[in-house]
Amino acid sequence: MTSYRKVRRGAGRAVVYVLLTLASLIMIYPLLWMFFGAFKSNSELFGSMTLLPEVWDFTGFVKGWAGSGFFDYGDYFLNTFRMTIPCIVLGIASSILVAYGFTRFQFVGKKLFFTLMIATMLLPGTTMIIPRYILFNQIGWLDTYWPFIMPMAFATVAFNNFMLITFFRDLPESLDEAATIDGANSWQILTRIYVPLSKTSIVTIGLFIFIGNWNNFFEPLIYISSQEKFTLPLALQMTFNQAQVEWNRALAMSFCAVVPLVLLFLFAQKYFIEGIATTGIKE
Template identity: 50%
Template sequence: MSESKKRRVRISRSVINVLITVYGLIMLYPIVWMFFATFKKNEEIFGSVRLLPQTFDISGYISGWKGTGGISYLTYFLNTFRIVVPVTLLTVMTCALVAYGFARFRFPGKKILFMILISTLMLPNAVIMIPRYSLFNKFGWINTYMPFYAPALLATYPFFIFMLVQFMRGLPKELDESAYMDGCGTFRVFTQILLPLMKPALFSAGLFQFIWTYNDYLNPLLYINSATKYTISLALKLSIDAESVVQWNKVMAMAFLANLPLIILFFSAQKYFVEGIATSGIKG
């Protein structure tokens, strides 16, 4: 390559670098703006392009935290975690078991069952939503958290099963064989040999399930109807519907707090996110 061509390539490269950085910052701007809006007064939020607030006023957080109708955001956060934590743990446990069954055993009908599993990836929630509601209604599960726990307990998350099967297929089968030689049963092979090796994949699956359940709005909307059991997403929706004049700094403060656990989780476990998306092709 000639000297001038090399230089042209170098210049165009740095132009591209600048462009994608600037564009990335524009993408991030709404979140940054949201953070500063939580400290602004209602009048300041509107009609101004200033990013920083005139004074850092935390009254939005204080009055927002009190919530509506005497129920504070502490309740909403606790409720949300009461759903999200068990759902995440159950999903990871049962999906790992099922993935082990598919990845390591050759039983009659396995191919067909696995094909069914893959095809349920494309089964739209819209179609099964109403009968599921009617079923859970018969069980007396409306306004409880059982409609969240049951699908996790019964491994109805084909995404994660598929992801874990793919991961397990990458682990050498000789490990199992030698453990069988030593007299291990299948369950011990699973818990003592495979599970420890699968930690990154389990972690990725757990992270995604955590985030999806945390952000979910439709299912809480369907199944929860008393305000003491509300999740954060229901409470936030209520906060913009309940008052005729919305105190936006309050709402933004609580919306930002709602995002905070995800931000913390993301930055403490970034590696698993990227690996999880990359290896499984899962949409995050």
């Protein structure tokens, strides 16, 4: 009886492994095609079912990287960093301040403000983009990176604030009290106690901002118009959206655009998983 059960359970296990392996292969398969396709010649890309290229061809990378005009992908990578790094630094700094304010102080209107902040998580970005475009047009921020940096500098991504709040909330209040008795003011408590203790959450927020900017296509499409300032997604679109698509170039550059993300994930997996998990679980 027991052995029969054990066998059945073992068989169940095996089924689970087979299922998971098959499913994860399907998940990864498109990316494998992207990777190997980048090394194929245009003629081999279609009409052949073999995943590996017959001849490893690097022209996709060389010609793709060179771009078509005055700018190459080196410029686009630099632009992407130029846009993303201020977003990360300012986004983290402002979120820390705001989360600290919401966690440790009982000020007037706190409840209302907090509710409003959570409500903005449900606010569709699509409703905001038109009036923001007009606003930025009036201020003269179109075709600059300010439309990306300023919302970060002013902590408008409620998701980030919220993640830090859930973390700060769990820090024991006795820490503050002890520091207060030692004569520390609230700024010192923040910078000397809270920030060092929440390194993990801070890194996670930084990663999320990085990825959000790296993939962002809709907003750059609207705000950025000169090729000189194109970020990677816009450049990719340019390589890709042509009457005669040079598929190996498009795939090679897509691959280049994706690699930093995948590497980042592999090295910082812990931060991602924890970060996503906490936002969904805690209230």
